[in-house]
Amino acid sequence: MWSRLRQIPIKHPLAFGVVISTFKTSASDLLVQTVVEGKKEIDWKRNAAFATFGCFYLGGVQYAIYVPLFGRLFPNAASFAAKPIREKIKDLKGLTALCGQVFLDQFVHHPLLYFPVFYGTREMVMSKDPDMMRMLRTYRENMKEDLAALWKVWVPSTFINFAFMPMWARIPWVAGTSLLWTCILSAMRGGDVSHGEDLEAPFPTGATFTLVKEGLDDMFACPVDEDAALAHLCISGAGPDRIGHVARMARTIADAGGNVTYSKMIRLGQEHVSLMHVSIPPEKRGELVDKLHNNKDLKSLNIRASPLVRRRTGTYQNAVAGFKIHCVGEDRAGMLAAIAEAIASRNMSIEDVQTEIRRGEQNKRDFVVNAEVVTTTRMDQEDLDSVIAEFKKLKEELNLRVVDIRVHMDN
Structure with a gap:
């Protein structure tokens, strides 16, 4: 049974690549919808659109490019991929052909065909009123970031693909790399509205990379609202910068029984600015304020302590x-x-x-x-x-x- 299964991708490389690419693209979109976007109901229309893109372009068009076309342009590609590493290093023609395949794929195929097809698919799926001219303008605006992001991931992967993978395995390798990257990116990105389509794509775009290193903080957790049994103070200080300002403020607060739950400190030129949210038992609030105002080492900071109540910024009391x-x-x-x-x-x-x-x-x-x-x-x-x-x-x-x-x- 295993022997027969192993022969399937070799005997039917196109069908195997189409199935793998279709499944990968569909699975990536389902992952984004359920895990990243947190949807309770799957948008099957959107999923079908991306599965179709994976089937016809990733599985079909890319197979035609990577196997028959590249096979004719670089007739020794298959034999080069089968050679051991020692022989590959000595094969100058094979290495030249390898670089040629990577160049055509990453610097010709993707900029001129892959990206336009993707943006066209995205326009058809995401827009209520598709506009191909708008699609081309969007691609032109994003081209620099898109290609930079693409090359960081796919140039190394493409070298491995063309250097080591047999012809039948080229499309599955591309699909596997794409699925892995999309999963990692989805986990890092969190929910996104303006560039949600970036997560559904088979590759990361420049817009995705702009904020890829940032996490999504809990925007709805205000420390002032945490414990109604405690008093809450906003303590600020601004004055000439000196080493130890933060340490002295924090120590004074701690000695009075207060707890710093949120703080920001910054030096602007020669000026130091501190802002702290402090929670403290109500009976100790007066003691803390007195200690801050009477601390000679903090006089230059012009300490100000203001009582805080549950958030009342206009009508904003329960952010959704x-x-x-x-x-x-x-x-x-x-x-x-x-x-x-x-x-x-x-x-x-x-x-x-x-x-x-x-x-x-x-x-x-x-x-x-x-x-x-x-x-x-x-x-x-x-x-x-x-x-x-x-x-x-x-x-x-x-x-x-x-x-x-x-x-x-x-x-």
Whole structure:
């Protein structure tokens, strides 16, 4: 039985590759829908579309490219793959053919055929009103990031594929690498609205890589709301920077029986700024405030202690949706104001925002915004699409290179 099964991919390489590619693409999309997006009901129409893409393009078209076409262009490819490593190293013609296959696959096939087909499929599946010109514009905008992300993963994999895999195993190798990467990426990325299709694709795009190293924090856990039996204080301090400021503040709080649950400290030029959320038994609150104000070593910080109550930022008391917004563009006046106004116009509350200046391409100044935003309004897909559309418009108005939006819905 095992002997017969082993012969299937050798005797029927095209059918075997089609089946593997179809299953892989379908399984990747199911993984994203159930694990990453947390859907209770599977979108079988979407899954069927990606399974079709895997069947006809990944299994069929790529087989035609990797096996018959490359087999004719590089007639010694199969024999080179079967040689032991020692003989491969000595085979100059074989190594040249190997590099030629990798070059054609990664620098001709993918930029000119694979990506356009993928973006076309995505446009047909994701858009209510498909527009091929819009698809081409999107690919042109993402091309640099897309190819950089693709090559990091697939150039090494392609070398292994063309150097060691027999002809019948080329498509299964590609499918296996693609499935493994999609699974890893899905686990790292979390839920995504503006680039959700990146997770469903057979490869990661540049938009995916922009935030791939970041995790999705729990946006709905506010430390002020944690324990109603305790008093909560917002303690801030700002003044000339000195070594030990943080240590002295933290020690004073600890000695008074307080607990720092959330804090941020930063040095801006010669100035030091500290912000802490402290929980403490109500009867010890006055003692802590007195110790902070009477500590001579903290006088230069102008300590301010304010009592906190359960969150009352306007009408925001129970957030049900959280957004992480990441924007990058060449620095110009008014960028933060425009982004903050777009958020406020949606009746959403900014929980945290950080900005910085970086050196971008051609040594230009890039302005970077990272904002965490929440809303109490239940949002359906149409609402989310509207938010994305507004930020796409903002991207054009501010000439931003990157606008990434990740969303987390509180079920």
